[in-house]
Amino acid sequence: MRLARGRPTSDAAAVSSRARVVTGPVVADRGLVAVSGSVSWDDAAKDELYVAVEARHGRLLGASPESLLLGVLPAASSRGTAAIQVDKPVDPLLLDGLEVIQEYHRIWYGLPPVAVEATPARAAVAGPRGTGLFMSGGVDSMASLWRNLRRYPVGHPGRVTYALFVDFVGPAHLADLDGQHRRATTQRAGWLTGAMAEMGVTLVPVVTNFRVLDGYEFGTDWTRHSHGTLLAAVAHAFGPALSRVLIASSYWAGRLEPWGSHPLTDPRASTSSMTITHDNEQARRLDKLRQLVDWPAGLALLDVCSFWRERERPDVNCGRCEKCQRTMASLVAVGVEPSGLASFAGLDVSPGTIAAINRLGSNGLRGAWGDIQDQLPAERHALRRAVALLLARDRVATPLQRRLGRRALAVAKYVRGRTVAQRAGRRGVQDR
Ligand SMILES: [Zn+2]
Structure with missing residues (x-):
């Protein structure tokens, strides 16, 4: 970095x-x-x-x-x-x-x-x-x-x-x-x-x-x-x-x-x-999805996945990465069943899949999941509870990560920066 x-x-x-x-x-x-x-x-x-x-x-x-x-x-x-x-x-x-x-x-x-x-x-x-x-x-x-x-x-x-x-x-x-x-x-x-x-x-x-x-x-x-x-x-x-x-x-x-x-x-x-x-920075991500409900052809093509290089089918999101899970939970919050869309066909968002999310790590993501928690319909209480647990788990982890992680990250950045600079100095920008 x-x-x-x-x-x-x-x-x-x-x-x-x-x-x-x-x-x-x-x-x-x-x-x-x-x-x-x-x-x-x-x-x-x-x-x-x-x-x-x-x-x-x-x-x-x-x-x-x-x-x-x-x-x-x-x-x-x-x-x-x-x-x-x-x-x-x-x-x-x-x-x-x-x-x-x-x-x-x-x-x-x-x-x-x-x-x-x-x-x-x-x-x-x-x-x-x-x-x-x-x-x-x-x-x-x-x-x-x-x-x-x-x-x-x-x-x-x-x-x-x-x-x-x-x-x-x-x-x-x-x-x-x-x-x-x-x-x-x-x-x-x-x-x-x-x-x-x-x-x-x-x-x-x-x-x-x-x-x-x-x-x-x-x-x-x-x-x-x-x-x-x-x-x-x-x-x-x-x-x-x-x-x-x-x-x-x-x-x-x-x-x-x-x-x-x-x-x-x-x-x-x-x-x-x-x-x-x-x-469109006046709109939250949930607002944006709510706007897209009126454009089914656009909604059906949504490609949000963080693992777009690695996933098995290029026309279907992976469904497992945090961004896929967040988008699917957001779709539920705005009243759309994601598995009914071509780009999320056969994929599932459930308390189990949300529990598998590693960590969020930024206020922006915590805020986005907070919006989802607020707007999931009452009958999806199990999903809502899973989102609450995800947020609680992330809040507990963060102060510890801040203390331990900061120092390790600073060392990694320094070493990485030196390595990149030395390589560039030797072989030119094409090799970086
Ligand atoms: Zn994905």
């Missing part, structure tokens, strides 16, 4: 380091079209950068120094790079916003800010363009889409017309994709396409290597630091087609904590011609 290892800003090598971003053209590679570019690091390593879609969606993409700058920023930050130099002018609203985003990351995680060296752009893209939304198939993005479609009439520029389904872990080189998306992307996008098309929304599968640039660890770097920045990076590649992109909120406004996508930081990744909106 590298976030908290706290690099010293007085380190001479770190202060002098500079990443150089070069904006490339929109390129075609067999069946794919991509916004391209590269970043050179001080250790002479050079990484290719791309955001690619199938050729039929190629007209949506445009070269964007802002996309590449945002795509490189988290990796530069975790490498301790002092500055990013961009070869093309960058919108001044984003230059302002990056100072704000990085100040939050300094306060939350102790990450020193990376300076951006770029000429402020004089003009912004104009003309009628539409609204997009990042679609993962989870509760947050489904609820944001459904809410948007009910509020904004057809033809309104604020109505979502494109849902971006992003594979963030594309290979290092565009050519390695063989002109097509990876099979898992095509498969998952295929299930969503029909439900989106019925609502007049085009699902656009996207692949980029932004996330693998720095080998992010999912539970720390990606979730807590990078994912809002990198979603915005992808949004900016769609400048010719979109003027606003929605990022569905991860958390309810009443339970905010430092997080990679946050209402204080996401909007600051906007430019004068592309607004990034952190959407």
Whole structure:
């Protein structure tokens, strides 16, 4: 876990380091079209950068120094790079916003800010363009889409017309994709396409290597630091087609904590011609599910599982992980029997399955289970009692974990941070 290892800003090598971003053209590679570019690091390593879609969606993409700058920023930050130099002018609203985003990351995680060296752009893209939304198939993005479609009439520029389904872990080189998306992307996008098309929304599968640039660890770097920045990076590649992109909120406004996508930081990744909106944080997760009850086709496709890589059937959630259990218990609380949905077919939430949940470990999760406990119907008293026991067990465990765990975690972070830094120093970023 590298976030908290706290690099010293007085380190001479770190202060002098500079990443150089070069904006490339929109390129075609067999069946794919991509916004391209590269970043050179001080250790002479050079990484290719791309955001690619199938050729039929190629007209949506445009070269964007802002996309590449945002795509490189988290990796530069975790490498301790002092500055990013961009070869093309960058919108001044984003230059302002990056100072704000990085100040939050300094306060939350102790990450020193990376300076951006770029000429402020004089003009912004104009003309009628539409609204997009990042679609993962989870509760947050489904609820944001459904809410948007009910509020904004057809033809309104604020109505979502494109849902971006992003594979963030594309290979290092565009050519390695063989002109097509990876099979898992095509498969998952295929299930969503029909439900989106019925609502007049085009699902656009996207692949980029932004996330693998720095080998992010999912539970720390990606979730807590990078994912809002990198979603915005992808949004900016769609400048010719979109003027606003929605990022569905991860958390309810009443339970905010430092997080990679946050209402204080996401909007600051906007430019004068592309607004990034952190959407629907006024709703709790149960409220979002309650909204989705009116959209059975969307509800049937819910993909929430933490074990999506490992599970046996890609079209059905695992049913065992905490997130699956929490979503199934939430569905019961809003009056939907989860086993009746295709994506939870044959799966069960019961006092036994809830008792098997290991621990929650965050106030956000404890709050979400507390909401479920409050709203489970009276006739499901056994389930309600199981949730109460889960919460009680978690409260008992936490002070002990705080005392014993903190010291062990600090040592692990330090050792891990040193190992990563040493490996990077020897072999360059590709090996991390
Ligand atoms: Zn699961």
